[in-house]
Amino acid sequence: MSQEVYEKLQAMVGEKAGPFEAPNEINRAMIRHWCEAMQDGNPLYTDEEYAKKSKYSGIIAPPQMVQAFCMAPLWPKRERHDPLGKAVQMMIDAGYSGVVATTTSHEYFRPMHLGDQLSFTIKFVSVSPEKTTRLGTGHFLTSEYTYRNQDDEVVCIQPFTVLMFKPQV
């Protein structure tokens, strides 16, 4: 990659966007739909009686569902400034048109109770020097999502890494 683009991406490290509000509060319908599709029978997610007696005193959402609550609506479109999206476009323009997610991680700090309202911020964390991979030559871009509830408590931190590469012809 040209030194110029790499330097521009490095200058973007630390760039943040958000907070963006989740379209809906944590709710039963989305939880049930998720559990049905995943075939997840954990009673904390759908069994009111069990969940009430648990240490959570009520239904919670599957923790790995956090991002699903925060996805942008299909309609109407929302314009979101997103440093990762911007970095990805810069890479595509520089000829690195291949993109593949390589690592995603969730660290959970608080359960999501029914009625909780999530919001999240995105931070551009790093761009790697050029690497030679099985798929082609490229760079790893890492961003980090931080999800919070209505009390500004951190619910989950999610680093996410994609490889942008020049497809081998």
Add this chain to the structure above:
Amino acid sequence: MAWKSVCWDDIKEGDELPVQAREITATTIVSTAIASRDFQDVHHDYAAARSKGVKDIFLNILSTGGFVGKYLTDWSGPEGELKKITIRLGATVFPGDTLTSTGKITKKYTEGDQHLVDVDFNLSVAMGPHAWGTATMALPTKG
């Protein structure tokens, strides 16, 4: 229905989780993509996937996370608590694949008042590993 949870005291490093296998259909791919509110066409539109050089629609990443979480708490029971999951992504999952989940306890320890285990997991299809990594879970104790 009585729910049982795995007890930290009864776990040893090296213990293996029961193997789970799921036949993946187009319905699996579409229903999990929409349940995770991911409307990218490659997860529901065969023609769009083909035009992008992929052989079929394929599982989205949020659903991979869902499958990993389900596999872990199916084993631990509802009192097992997911603290951290790191997932490395490999082979794509297509309709017709069998997704096989395996796992192994690699570490048993305490941190403050929490009783923890690290579990190495691997969700594979015939083409190779789809998702693998390590999860940290807190488990209940007998005390």
